[in-house]
Amino acid sequence: SQTIHQWPATLVQPVGSPLSLECTVEGTSNPNLYWYRQAAGRGLQLLFYSVGIGQISSEVPQNLSASRPQDRQFILSSKKLLLSDSGFYLCAWDTSGSYFSQETQYFGPGTRLLVL
Amino acid sequence: SQQGEEDPQALSIQEGENATMNCSYKTSINNLQWYRQNSGRGLVHLILIRSNEREKHSGRLRVTLDTSKKSSSLLITASRAADTASYFCATSGTYKYIFGTGTRLKVLA
Numbered sequence: 001s002q003t004i005h006q007w008p009a010t011l012v013q014p015v016g017s018p019l020s021l022e023c024t025v026e027g028t029s030n031p032n033l034y035w036y037r038q039a040a041g042r043g044l045q046l047l048f049y050s051v052g053i054g055q056i057s058s059e060v061p062q063n064l065s066a067s068r069p070q071d072r073q074f075i076l077s078s079k080k081l082l083l084s085d086s087g088f089y090l091c092a093w094d095t096s097g098s099y100f101s102q103e104t105q106y107f108g109p110g111t112r113l114l115v116l
Numbered sequence: 117s118q119q120g121e122e123d124p125q126a127l128s129i130q131e132g133e134n135a136t137m138n139c140s141y142k143t144s145i146n147n148l149q150w151y152r153q154n155s156g157r158g159l160v161h162l163i164l165i166r167s168n169e170r171e172k173h174s175g176r177l178r179v180t181l182d183t184s185k186k187s188s189s190l191l192i193t194a195s196r197a198a199d200t201a202s203y204f205c206a207t208s209g210t211y212k213y214i215f216g217t218g219t220r221l222k223v224l225a
């Protein structure tokens with residue numbers, strides 16, 4: 001069966017420090033991968049998605065970047081964190097090949113980031 | 117901005133009652149999905165309804181879709197305390213899902 005891991009679960013970082021959040025998927029090949037941010041009590045904002053190794057699409061201009069060094073690994077990074085980067089970060093995957101309509105996403109447990 | 121908007125934003129009911137949440141969206145869709153999120157956790161897919169379907173059932177869940185009104189509803193029957201969570205609708209396009217702002221459901225025992 002497929003599983004998705006995220007770490008760390010919680011992170012407290014000072015403003016200006018770097019960030020690296022990791023997401024890995026097991027039990028599937030060539031997934032589409034996604035990073036979302038969720039502000040407290042709000043919906044999900046799509047940050048990045050990737051349809052293959054080295055292929056990253058950014059949805060909103062921001063202080064963050066993403067990379068996909070391996071098929072089932074997705075990394076969210078920042079060189080210098082801002083206070084506004086605080087939030088709940090969720091990684092998700094779905095099956096590739098459904099170009100015109102995605103159907104079901106599978107989410108990781110999330111990372112809560114607090115920038116002080 | 118989020119395409120989906122859920123209504124109400126928050127809902128509090130007694131155990132055993134039914135809970136109804138609504139979702140509106142703006143563009144044409146191929147399908148609409150509902151997800152559940154327990155506090156501080158990831159989202160879990162509940163049910164998907166396609167644009168050519170009007171109603172779908174899964175256990176205690178009933179979803180309706182009205183494409184003419186660009187709206188969907190999620191009904192949870194005979195609610196339980198364990199149903200306490202946030203519920204989100206999502207529409208999907210090319211590699212993108214657009215999530216609504218969610219309805220926070222609290223079921224009182």
